[in-house]
Amino acid sequence: MSDWLTDTRDSYDTVAASYADHTRGLLDGLPHLRAALRLFAEEVSGPVADVGCGPGDITALLHGHGVDAFGIDLSPAMVDLARASHPGLRFEVGSMTDPLPGELGGILCWWSLIHVPDELVPVVFGHFRAALRPGGLVQLGFHVGDRTNLKTQGYGGHPMRVNVHLRPPDRVAGWLREAGFAVEARWLLGDDGAVLFARG
Numbered sequence: 001m002s003d004w005l006t007d008t009r010d011s012y013d014t015v016a017a018s019y020a021d022h023t024r025g026l027l028d029g030l031p032h033l034r035a036a037l038r039l040f041a042e043e044v045s046g047p048v049a050d051v052g053c054g055p056g057d058i059t060a061l062l063h064g065h066g067v068d069a070f071g072i073d074l075s076p077a078m079v080d081l082a083r084a085s086h087p088g089l090r091f092e093v094g095s096m097t098d099p100l101p102g103e104l105g106g107i108l109c110w111w112s113l114i115h116v117p118d119e120l121v122p123v124v125f126g127h128f129r130a131a132l133r134p135g136g137l138v139q140l141g142f143h144v145g146d147r148t149n150l151k152t153q154g155y156g157g158h159p160m161r162v163n164v165h166l167r168p169p170d171r172v173a174g175w176l177r178e179a180g181f182a183v184e185a186r187w188l189l190g191d192d193g194a195v196l197f198a199r200g
């Protein structure tokens, strides 16, 4: 495993419990992001992977919207937590830099591609395309900007060592098109967030 991936995994293992505390219920105050999730849930059919699912709360919300959702995360501690919090749902350890299980109706990837370096984003989108059924939907959520921040602590002051790549939505949309997706919508959230919808 490359150094950046090991650092990312270990960082999220360290903060898993405090991340879960910090983000629980956050969506209640984010109506546009809730709407994006609801629209995604309406548009997908078949199994849906929540990639970089963290503590699994968004996976559970998707399930609550009637979606056959399961979660994948790099961090074993996040997956343990997700399994404990949502015992009826399936969560697996894995990285989006590796191929995903196939025949998916959709892929949700919220604020986790932000840790993947630029040169590997096309690889990740190739895996997404290969795993999706024709007509399947991808929804990406990410930080908007054009720089990389090294995050050295977070979620209650715990030590982390993780790169956070902020990107312009046009660049991400370009990578999606090069991977064979049709970009259907780009929603800007405030000044520093975006959600993209792309069809395979």
Ligand SMILES: C[S@@+](CC[C@H](N)C(=O)[O-])C[C@H]1O[C@@H](n2cnc3c(N)ncnc32)[C@H](O)[C@@H]1O
Binding pocket: 008, 009, 012, 023, 051, 052, 053, 054, 055, 058, 072, 073, 074, 075, 078, 094, 095, 096, 097, 109, 110, 111, 112, 115, 116
């Ligand atoms: C900022 S959290 C977002 C969690 C969740 N998607 C949410 O919106 O609350 C980033 C998550 O992505 C996971 N992650 C980072 N790199 C990953 C990778 N290469 N493959 C799968 N998960 C990854 C981390 O372990 C962490 O749980």
